[in-house]
Structures are given as structure tokens and as C-alpha cells.
Amino acid sequence: FVELYVPATSAAAVVVLPPCTMLHRSLSTSPVAPLTVAGYLARRLRELGSRHAFGVPGDYSLYMCDRFIEQGFRWVGTCNELNAGYAADAYARLNGISTVCLTYGVGGFSALNAAAGAHAEMVPAVFVVGSPRSQDYSPTADVFPHHGLMGNLYAQHTAYTQVTVASEILFDASVAADTIDETLRRCVRDSMPVFLEVPMDVAAAECPGAAERLLAQPASSWDFAPAHDETACAAAATEAARLLAGAQRPAILVGVEVQRRSCQAAVRQLARMLRVPVATTRHGKTSLEEGSTICAGVYQGSLSRDVVRAYVEEADVLLMLGSPNADVDFLTANIGGPGQLVVRADRGCVRVQGDVPPGVPLKESPVQPVTLAKFASELAAGLFRRLGEAPRDDLGANGRRGGGGGGDGEGAWRVATEAARESVTIRRALEEPSAVVARASAEADEPGARVTVAGFMRSMGRWLHRQPTPVTVLADAGDALLASTDLPLRPGDYFLAQAFYCSIGYTVPAAVGAALAAQERPHGETSPIPGDYCRKHGGERRTVVLVGDGAFQMTAQEVSTAVRHKLPITFVVLNNFGYSIEKAIHAGPPGENDYNKIQNWHYAQMARVFGQADGDGACRVVRTVEELERAIDELDSPKYMMACNMLEVQFDPADYSHAMRTIGSMMKAHNKLE
Numbered sequence: 001f002v003e004l005y006v007p008a009t010s011a012a013a014v015v016v017l018p019p020c021t022m023l024h025r026s027l028s029t030s031p032v033a034p035l036t037v038a039g040y041l042a043r044r045l046r047e048l049g050s051r052h053a054f055g056v057p058g059d060y061s062l063y064m065c066d067r068f069i070e071q072g073f074r075w076v077g078t079c080n081e082l083n084a085g086y087a088a089d090a091y092a093r094l095n096g097i098s099t100v101c102l103t104y105g106v107g108g109f110s111a112l113n114a115a116a117g118a119h120a121e122m123v124p125a126v127f128v129v130g131s132p133r134s135q136d137y138s139p140t141a142d143v144f145p146h147h148g149l150m151g152n153l154y155a156q157h158t159a160y161t162q163v164t165v166a167s168e169i170l171f172d173a174s175v176a177a178d179t180i181d182e183t184l185r186r187c188v189r190d191s192m193p194v195f196l197e198v199p200m201d202v203a204a205a206e207c208p209g210a211a212e213r214l215l216a217q218p219a220s221s222w223d224f225a226p227a228h229d230e231t232a233c234a235a236a237a238t239e240a241a242r243l244l245a246g247a248q249r250p251a252i253l254v255g256v257e258v259q260r261r262s263c264q265a266a267v268r269q270l271a272r273m274l275r276v277p278v279a280t281t282r283h284g285k286t287s288l289e290e291g292s293t294i295c296a297g298v299y300q301g302s303l304s305r306d307v308v309r310a311y312v313e314e315a316d317v318l319l320m321l322g323s324p325n326a327d328v329d330f331l332t333a334n335i336g337g338p339g340q341l342v343v344r345a346d347r348g349c350v351r352v353q354g355d356v357p358p359g360v361p362l363k364e365s366p367v368q369p370v371t372l373a374k375f376a377s378e379l380a381a382g383l384f385r386r387l388g389e390a391p392r393d394d395l396g397a398n399g400r401r402g403g404g405g406g407g408d409g410e411g412a413w414r415v416a417t418e419a420a421r422e423s424v425t426i427r428r429a430l431e432e433p434s435a436v437v438a439r440a441s442a443e444a445d446e447p448g449a450r451v452t453v454a455g456f457m458r459s460m461g462r463w464l465h466r467q468p469t470p471v472t473v474l475a476d477a478g479d480a481l482l483a484s485t486d487l488p489l490r491p492g493d494y495f496l497a498q499a500f501y502c503s504i505g506y507t508v509p510a511a512v513g514a515a516l517a518a519q520e521r522p523h524g525e526t527s528p529i530p531g532d533y534c535r536k537h538g539g540e541r542r543t544v545v546l547v548g549d550g551a552f553q554m555t556a557q558e559v560s561t562a563v564r565h566k567l568p569i570t571f572v573v574l575n576n577f578g579y580s581i582e583k584a585i586h587a588g589p590p591g592e593n594d595y596n597k598i599q600n601w602h603y604a605q606m607a608r609v610f611g612q613a614d615g616d617g618a619c620r621v622v623r624t625v626e627e628l629e630r631a632i633d634e635l636d637s638p639k640y641m642m643a644c645n646m647l648e649v650q651f652d653p654a655d656y657s658h659a660m661r662t663i664g665s666m667m668k669a670h671n672k673l674e
Helices: 019-024 037-047 062-070 081-095 106-110 112-120 155-161 173-190 210-216 230-245 264-274 306-313 372-387 408-431 433-443 453-465 507-517 533-537 549-564 580-585 603-609 625-635 658-670
Strands: 002-007 012-017 052-055 074-077 098-103 125-131 166-169 194-199 250-254 278-281 295-299 317-321 341-346 349-354 471-475 494-496 542-548 569-575 619-622 645-650
Touching: 037 062, 037 173, 037 194, 037 210, 052 062, 052 081, 052 507, 062 074, 062 098, 062 125, 074 507, 081 098, 081 106, 081 112, 081 125, 081 494, 081 507, 081 549, 098 106, 106 112, 106 125, 106 155, 112 125, 112 155, 125 155, 125 173, 155 166, 155 194, 166 173, 173 194, 230 317, 230 341, 230 349, 230 372, 250 264, 250 306, 264 278, 264 317, 264 372, 278 306, 295 306, 317 372, 341 372, 453 569, 453 625, 471 507, 494 507, 507 542, 507 549, 507 569, 542 549, 549 569, 549 603, 569 603, 580 658, 603 619, 603 645, 619 625, 625 645
Parallel strands: 052 074, 052 098, 098 125, 125 194, 166 194, 250 278, 250 317, 278 295, 317 341, 471 494, 471 542, 542 569, 569 645, 619 645
Antiparallel strands: 002 012, 341 349
């Protein structure tokens, strides 16, 4: 909906009209009060689908806060600015865009780390900061405004230029609309954070032509397509199709950019053309839905399940889409070696790597700029021309069409389908009660035994699969992330982690943003943004946070925000009494100077500390297998199903997942820590 401001006898009245009505309404029929710059910015963000504003109010931003609320935003006040940025980060991943509203200096600098994480992970968050009057920026100003650096009011803007794709100060109201529109377009187009610093006097100034502009140039008419060379893309897709069509053992591996760029449909079509399933990286988990035969599982090098590792590493042509060469994904990988050619498309570039025969042009000259979505679509069309189309037998063992039907091709097909079949078998085992009992009795420890990281993840997988609603799982950096990578999820479930930037504590406030993004939109409201996950998978949804004790202590106060807004978040604190990921890399000195030790908290009581009434949410401490099973059963009671719950699981301090032990030893060697 769009709001018109119509002068009344004493104050401006608000008339709310559907967008279709607005588009056909003549401005001459009703005099329209001018919008301020702040009002125009809020209107544009609302038009793009941002429904919540995360932040901490400050004297420079109070006028801006009022305008956001006036435009229909729900204000979500967080306990500090960094947490506001983290919450907005997760919100944008699900919603397609988010809004952070802060005050100058102390607020903006506090959120800088969240903006850096959003930039590293390609997240379209908009950081809006109210600032001192425009004349205060003058080098001849005789008074230094508070919250700033004396003599350098540009320091905050300069800092944000390093962690955003666009950083602007709105000094001139006459061109503010142009700057706002272009900045927001870049945010969505590049799937990157942006920064807008708005001096108080400019925020309250009239934005010339704003109402007419909103009618003539609605956000739904904007072009969000990144820079793209059609000729270069066609040539790259043709060459890639030739290589893949001639492969005996093709495989597809996708990363997080597939989700960011909304390329899932094109990837499914590619899998259909090649008659193979799709593996994902750790960073790209659930970029393609899990729990069906389209997904072979998560590839994480030597830490992968055997069938997934064989599928990816034994391919003669590996197609990698949207998976930049990040160490968190490929530290233990073995791809691109002898006998394997890799066609790689990510971050606007297509190239061929690995064991490349002579005469392949993509090796000599990588192609750019090429958007991932258009390249994937062109490649699917090229494969169709070469291979034709036939329904893929998801669980069969038939050889694929083209490129040789026997020998290695049939063997490769068996490896590929086995990877997908195993994923489905795991899902079915988790969903069938009799199989669950048999699997649990075979794998779990004795009921009175201390719960282990591996045992906890098995129990968590079974619990997730019996949920009546989709689940968003957030895993924090450390063993919470490494041990949960192979946690089997279902179609519609979503896995969210800051898996590259790895700022510990991210998930606690991020859960607030994720839970709010999942809430239903007002009736009839849509978003023009293509990466809007919640538009496709909206409805009632449970949010689960897996977070280590050290990470939780970084941002624990945001449990308060979850309690305040009665959000259906279950916080599971994996308590191994210290910074285990650091201990896995390098043990600290003995005694009181051990920097990897932290003060133990009563984690299960944190929701009560932050004002939750007794009985409004479950709060349990778990040490044994039996206690864990009772606790997760309790979470499914009607009383706690959609409540804010706290579960503390205490592990032996020396109990790490195999993945963390392996990663820790490899990073220790890489960093030369002895």
C-alpha cells in the first residue's frame, strides 16, 4: 500500500490506497503535501518490501525514526547497534532487503562490523544514519558536534565506503531523490549493503517532485539486472555446454550466490539436462532445497559424506555455480586436479580451471561481466540443444543421454544417484517413527550417558523432521556450524549462517531478523525484489538457533528483543565451557591466563533474566542423552511450540566434532601455530 498526504483542516491526514489505485490517480484531483527527504527514503524502502526498521534511536535520527513509523514500518529496537545490523542481515537474506536506522558516530561506527559481514556475504542491507546539520560538516564550523571525531565529520562515511557498494551523504535535498533511488537500486542489483548518511536539516527538508516521482517511477519499474555482456555470455554458455555435453561424469556444485541471485530454477533445469543431482557448499546449504533427490548433499572436501565426495571429486567436468573460492568451503577440498575440468561461474565471471585441454578459450580469457542467472539459463538452453530433454529418473540407474552411454558414464550415474538416494533415505528414516527408533537405538549412547556433539546432532535432526511447520535453522561460527553442516533438512526448511565472515555471536540477533521476516505480509502487499525467499515460503515458521557458549555471550542481550516481541525462537546454547574453535586451533596457556576460557553462565535462565514470565517459554539444562530427549519432547508441547525457549546443552570441554578437529588442525598448520 502507498500513503498520500492530503491537507486537512488542522493536520495532515493519511489516505491509504492500493498501488494500482495510486498509479491511476491524477495528482490534480487532490493537492498532495510535499514529502520530506526522510519521508521519501522511508517510502521507497517500504515500496521495496522492507517492513521492519532495526535500530537504536539517537538525537540525530529521531526525525528519521518518526518517518519510518509514519510510512508503516514496525520499529524493532535492539539492545545495541551491532545487533541491529546482524538482525537486519538475516532479515535481508530472507526478505530481499532490510533497513537499519541509527544515529551518527557512536551508532554508525558500532554497526560497522555488521555492514562488513553483509558485504562479505553479499547481503542487501540498507544502513541509514541520521547526522548533524549539513553546515556542521564545513571545515570552518566553530563547534564540533557530539558523537563525531573532532575536525572530521566525514570519518564515518569514509569508513563505510570500504564495506558497502555505495556510501552517500545527502547534502542537497534537490537531488536527494536521485541519490536515494540509485543507491537502493545498487543495493538490490548487486546484493550488497549500502549506506546513507542524512543530515538532520536535509532529512526534514522538502524532497522536490517526490510524489510525482513515486507515481511515474515506481520501484516495480526499476531494472535490478547487474552489468551483463549478452554476447560474452552466449559464447561462454556455448563453450560450457560443449564441455558438459561431452563429459562422462558431470557434476554440479552450487554455492550461496545461487540463492542470493534467485537462480534455483535455472539450476534445477541444468540438473535435468545433465540427469544428475546437485551438491551444495557449506556456505550454500539449502541454496537448493534439501530432502529431495535434486540435492545430493553438502560438499565439504574430506569432511563430506563418502558418496558426496565421490560425486564431486570424481567428476571429469564439474560445474560450479555461485561458489567463490572461500577457505571455509574448500580448505579440505580436492577439485580441479588431474583428470578434472572445472567450469566456474561466480561474482560476475565465467572461467575454466583445472585439467583443461588445449584450445579451450575460457581458460585463456575469463568472461565478464556475466550474471549468474543469465549464464545458468543460457547454459541450460545450450544443453537442451545438444542433449534434448527427457525426464530424469531420480532414483534409477539409467545412463544419461549423450556423451557416451556406457562404461564410465553408467558408473558415474550410479555414484550421482547414490548421493541423492542417501539423502532421501536419511530423510525418510527421520520421518518414519519405527525407523527413527531403530536408528536412535543403534547410534545413541546409553540414556544416562553424557550427551555428545555427534549424538546431539542426531537427536536434533530427528526433532527437526517431526516439526509440523518449516524451520529456519541458524548455526553460529564454530562447532555449531561445522557439526550441523550435514544436519538433514526438508524442502521448505532454511539454513542460515554467516559461514564466511564468521563473526561469532551473529546468530542470536540474526534470529530476531529471521523470525520477523517470516511473518506474513499485510494482505495484498508484494515486493518487486527477485530474491524474496519469504514470498515463496511464507507462513508460520519456527526458528532454531545453534550457538556456542562463547558466541552467545557476545550478543546475549538480544534474547530480550525475542522475548519482547514474543518471537518463536528456540535458542540452543552448546556449552563446552570456552572458545572451542580457538582451542582446536591453538590451546591457550595454562592457568588464569588461558584466553580460551570464559565465565560460565546460567544460560537456560537468560530469557527469565530478560523479563520472560515463568511458563511462557521452556528453559532446560541438558547433560545426558535422556535429559536431551525429554527436553526436545517438551519443546513440541502446544505451550512451547511457538514460544521463545532456552535450552542449554552441556558437553565435555574436550568433545569436538570430527569436522572441527580436522579444520582446527589444518588451520593450525596453515597459520604455523605450534
